[in-house]
Amino acid sequence: MDNLSVEHLTGIKDLTKEDIQLIFQTADSFKQVINRPIKKVPSLRDITIANLFFENSTRTRLSFELAEKRLSADVINFSAASSSVKKGETLIDTVNNILSMKVDLVVMRHPNPGAAKFLSERVNAKVVNAGDGTHEHPTQALLDAYSIRERLGSVEGKKVVIVGDILHSRVALSNIYCLQKLGAEVMVCGPTTLIPKYIHELGVKVEHNLRKALEWCDVANMLRIQLERQDIKFFPSLREYSMQFGLTKEILDSLDKEIIVMHPGPINRGVEITSDVADSKQSIILQQVENGVAVRMAVIYLLASKIERQ
Amino acid sequence: MEKQVILNSRHFELTLNRLCYQLIETHNDFSDSILIGLQPRGIHVVTRLKEQLERILEKEIVCGNLDITFYRDDFRRRERPIIPSVTNIDFSIENKNIILVDDVLYTGRTIRSGLDALMAFGRPAKVELLTFVDRRFKRDLPIQADYVGKTVDTLRSERVSVEWEEIEGEDKIVLYSPEING
Numbered sequence: 001m002d003n004l005s006v007e008h009l010t011g012i013k014d015l016t017k018e019d020i021q022l023i024f025q026t027a028d029s030f031k032q033v034i035n036r037p038i039k040k041v042p043s044l045r046d047i048t049i050a051n052l053f054f055e056n057s058t059r060t061r062l063s064f065e066l067a068e069k070r071l072s073a074d075v076i077n078f079s080a081a082s083s084s085v086k087k088g089e090t091l092i093d094t095v096n097n098i099l100s101m102k103v104d105l106v107v108m109r110h111p112n113p114g115a116a117k118f119l120s121e122r123v124n125a126k127v128v129n130a131g132d133g134t135h136e137h138p139t140q141a142l143l144d145a146y147s148i149r150e151r152l153g154s155v156e157g158k159k160v161v162i163v164g165d166i167l168h169s170r171v172a173l174s175n176i177y178c179l180q181k182l183g184a185e186v187m188v189c190g191p192t193t194l195i196p197k198y199i200h201e202l203g204v205k206v207e208h209n210l211r212k213a214l215e216w217c218d219v220a221n222m223l224r225i226q227l228e229r230q231d232i233k234f235f236p237s238l239r240e241y242s243m244q245f246g247l248t249k250e251i252l253d254s255l256d257k258e259i260i261v262m263h264p265g266p267i268n269r270g271v272e273i274t275s276d277v278a279d280s281k282q283s284i285i286l287q288q289v290e291n292g293v294a295v296r297m298a299v300i301y302l303l304a305s306k307i308e309r310q
Numbered sequence: 311m312e313k314q315v316i317l318n319s320r321h322f323e324l325t326l327n328r329l330c331y332q333l334i335e336t337h338n339d340f341s342d343s344i345l346i347g348l349q350p351r352g353i354h355v356v357t358r359l360k361e362q363l364e365r366i367l368e369k370e371i372v373c374g375n376l377d378i379t380f381y382r383d384d385f386r387r388r389e390r391p392i393i394p395s396v397t398n399i400d401f402s403i404e405n406k407n408i409i410l411v412d413d414v415l416y417t418g419r420t421i422r423s424g425l426d427a428l429m430a431f432g433r434p435a436k437v438e439l440l441t442f443v444d445r446r447f448k449r450d451l452p453i454q455a456d457y458v459g460k461t462v463d464t465l466r467s468e469r470v471s472v473e474w475e476e477i478e479g480e481d482k483i484v485l486y487s488p489e490i491n492g
Contacts, residue, residue: 002390002391002392002393003389003390003391022393025394026393026394029377029380029394029395029396029397032396032397033380033430036430036431037375037430037432038429038430038431040430041380041381041430042380042426043380043381043382044385071380093365116444124351144450182323264402301380301391302391304385304386305385305386305388305390305391307386309387
């Protein structure tokens with residue numbers, strides 16, 4: 001196994017376990033590279049990448065851009081806020097216009113679920129999904145699993161609970177697919193209103209009591225409440241949510257084991273996680289960010305190796 | 311493939327020994343010199359040289375491994391991407407004398423990538439090249455070795471392999487030639 005089985009990264013659902021392991025193995029090497037005095041390799045000198053962000057992002061866009069630049073690719077950035085999308089252009093037209101400038105690979109974030117897959121079937125470039133609405137966010141799931149592997153040695157057999165707004169979270173869905181493919185057990189935890197009705201059919205456990213969930217798990221991945229995607233009220237108040245599902249130092253210290261705390265960011269300190277937990281030694285939040293660059297370098301490198309030469 | 315041993319284990323040992331003394335001639339006590347093996351097969355040469363040099367000089371020799379995968383010039387020209395190996399350079403190479411070590415010098419492209427990869431770690435005072443086998447007259451680039459174990463004349467269709475006791479069971483250099491039919 002030395003090549004990805006897919007032509008695009010639209011979701012973790014399409015990847016095999018071997019694909020994920022190949023990405024991790026490649027990311028190990030890139031992690032070494034980004035800790036050198038010169039953090040750049042010349043592999044993608046002749047590749048041009050467009051980062052198309054139709055939805056706001058700070059961390060993911062910076063992480064992708066850095067990953068691309070460290071592979072020596074040429075990078076162009078596009079954000080919907082300042083573009084012709086506001087003037088009524090369709091997605092395919094926008095992208096094809098950009099592709100006619102000889103772009104080889106597109107990294108796209110879009111508010112509509114399935115946008116990356118839609119694009120990958122219609123344009124002549126490799127597509128990496130950087131988040132499509134409430135559907136998938138594959139590179140986040142890869143870097144989360146990679147960070148667990150780094151900290152615990154492996155993902156297989158580990159128990160991971162994903163806490164929070166599962167209903168609106170693309171990170172949750174991608175994480176479930178990724179962790180299960182690698183042999184971990186997954187539980188979701190949150191208020192009834194924020195847990196999708198049929199999620200147990202994916203083979204995940206459902207728990208509504210944070211303490212019980214934490215007692216069960218090795219790793220807790222705390223998600224942000226996505227207020228911007230909630231058009232109705234799903235719980236009475238943030239304060240109440242925080243009291244029931246917020247991770248505090250008191251709960252963490254009262255467990256009879258040391259669990260690992262993760263968060264995909266951005267953190268709302270004092271809501272889903274308190275400051276002292278976020279900054280504790282059990283938290284690997286900043287390692288996740290560092291690993292994000294290495295994992296994205298691996299994904300882009302492996303997909304770029306499939307781009308045909310002209 | 312037809313197989314022919316071109317260096318047996320006795321001569322293999324002698325050659326390694328000779329290379330060590332040649333290195334000592336230039337690098338004295340190795341106080342500012344470092345051996346760096348190119349992944350994947352150059353590292354075995356380094357392991358042996360290090361053993362011998364340490365026995366002769368009675369001091370520790372600094373060694374590292376260098377993976378050149380991301381610096382290769384044939385990315386997207388192969389069917390499949392190459393799986394990278396580990397790089398292990400946890401010391402400064404700034405102002406040091408570096409001896410790049412590989413098992414077989416053929417087109418010179420690996421060494422070119424190796425030089426690029428090495429410079430990402432700093433600016434060495436001097437870089438030399440040691441190869442256990444030199445397939446001469448087959449270079450694509452103007453690169454020559456400073457220390458050579460064995461020089462061989464080969465065809466493009468042939469393959470030269472340095473085999474090690476700890477991996478293949480016996481120290482030897484083998485030449486593989488395509489069988490000529492009829």
